[in-house]
Amino acid sequence: MPAPYSGQCLCGGVALTVKSEPVTVLSCFCVHCSKGAGGCNQLIAKFATKDVEIQAEPGQISEYTFTDTSSGSPKEKAFCKTCGVPL
Template identity: 40%
Template structure:
């Protein structure tokens, strides 16, 4: 599979993603709802080595969420210029994975369809 590209809202951070994601998830957790200002977010789970920051490394910032369902913190990685969340790093997996926002990947919403639903019981809240 050819590499795909993505960026934050302002384009200050660009990424190159190699290979297919392990899974694509539609998440209804409270954090995803708040972060997206929507009922859910769609994220693709990649190995850390698959996601390469091409430009804007100096703009990459982390916000650590500690009140998580797993009890393990997760890092919200975002652009310090436009505030756009790029991916989440759930520390329950160590630093191994990147849960990338599908909407930030070129043709991501078209090509990456969810194969899992997380926190589906919160769908109608």
């Protein structure tokens, strides 16, 4: 399926459109991603920031920063404040 891509969270509070193909796609098996995905890994697609448009009311997106990462670098997770869907 070619770009553009679009989607929304379960409650519809956050919607997004991506105008390009992913820069990279990877699978992460770290403990944070495994727990967040509810399985053994999480699939991650990275896109150029300029190609991603997010529609949400102010305060609808919450963020959490992990500081206890195996790389030692902080990792941010964003999610819908209402339904909890990861972004």
